Amino acid sequence: MLAREPQTGIYNQATTARDRGQAMARALLAILLMIISHTTPASHYDWHIDPAKPETGVLRLALETPLKDDTIFITRQTGPAAADIFPHCENLDEALQTSGQGWKVPAGCSAITWSVAFTTIESPTIDLAEQSNLHHPQGWWLLTEWGALLRPESQETYATVCARLEEASTCRPMPEPHQPPLFLLAGEPDLTRRFADISFRFFHAMLPADFDPTKLHDSLEHQLTYLTSLVPREKRAASIPAEIDVLILGIDQSLDRVGGAAGHTAYLVNVAVGDDGISSTELVRLLWITGHELFHLLGLDSAPLWTAESLAHYYGYKSMEASEKAQQLFDRMLEDLPEMGLLQAHRRVTRQGEGQYYGLFYTRGAAFWRALDEHLSESTGSEYNLDAFLPMLREHEFGPNGELPAVFIDTLSKHIEPSILNQLLDKYL
């Protein structure tokens, strides 16, 4: 919730005399946050970009008051290895020592600086699911939080992150650890648009010269309108960002991989580009991944992992206008699946690290929700479908092995013939 606060004023760094009332409110809020978070004061991140050195970003974290005690800072990680960012306490002129998965920041430190490496996009070979820091020669950068943003290990931070590129600043709220990561795009977008009260900044690269990205916008608007309608009214202010940054990056079709990733206020999607440009099937896949990432971004998913990914994938599909192409793509996705139930796949992936079964969350997982959705619709004469039951999956505890909440099954069994429901659960889970 704190990460949304910037929209109420703290987001804007420029404070003038007439903002005094707001400044007072900000100060009070900062004090309140300090009390809530015990020792961590409000803080601010600056990411300084020097166009002459595009592959190095300098980051600086300024704490509003010096640390009272030695404090461990970490970066969020996708994998086990900590990145080489060589942090330095600026005011104490001291390199930080590593400590476990992070670094020990000494008492008295009030500003930390470190550097982050960026890869220049030179060919259509980058899988965005890897979520790495990128630079495009046209003059924009993508900073992803993984391994790149120091934060206190044990407290919630309250911060904004601003990219500084020459005269321009782009600021975004720092997500909390349970939220999707920060993806910050700095530089001039190719396009800006407003859909469903959200401002979009589009960055594109490695697309065919004759490809017009605006032809995706009707579908995006349709998908967004549907997906935001699934966010419960009382959660809309906190879950729907005012601005969303989008990176659409072409990837060589022969690599046979397209990725996507959802951040706190941004999403990234690959589109496969072949010798003849982008096929209509790949266009549908792009829109599907877009819906998938938006589902995560809007906080519609729920733990555990298998549910988060399978629901995102099913709703990515459902968010598109129904078409034969989309249906074909869905059916093709289900060919040659390994014979493994979703709960077993969940165990193998999360407990045994067998990532090769992750794909089942998308395939069998999406097929499970589609079957359930269709049965719900049929048995209630279209009065209900899965949409109505999504909040239950966020509000109730799953079993220790990822089993669906008992209350969810109970509720479904009031709408679907129990023998049919059991068959479905047996078949997919």
Ligand SMILES: [Zn+2]
């Ligand atoms: Zn996903």
